[in-house]
Amino acid sequence: MHDLTGFQRDLLYVISGLEEPHGLAIKEELEEYYEKEIHHGRLYPNLDTLVDKGLVEKGQRDRRTNFYTLTRRGRREIEARQDWETQYLDA
Template sequence: MNDLTGFQRDLLYVIAGGEEPHGLALKEELEEYYESEVHHGRLYPNLDTLVEKGLVDKGQLDQRTNYYTLTRRGRRELEARREWENQYVDF
């Protein structure tokens, strides 16, 4: 997880919060959070990186639409990140 960019970590959180979200849904969530446009050239290469690292699985809804889910490893990595964050931020 420590080799991911902040954008990639944010993608993991958004994927974890959805039910098999597709690329456009992820894009919309991130645009709302960042309050700026997220271009396809940024989104999809980063999703592919997460898939390559074994943190995310990519499935196909139809010929044009993919969906994304966290792998067990991806979920463990997010849990470890949350534990690490909680050491420093206690609200």
């Protein structure tokens, strides 16, 4: 996960916390957190990067709507990140 941007890490966390979210649901969650608009030109290329890295799978709900889920590798990466953060927070 060390090669991901903070935004890409946030995408992983949002996807892990929702059940098969579609792009708009992910966008809305991030906009609430960042308190600003997330443009499609930022969101979808970063989702595609996570898919290309094998951290996220993209499925198709219908012809217009894709959904996203973490792969096992994506879940392991999040858990490893949390373990790494915890060692410094608990110190």
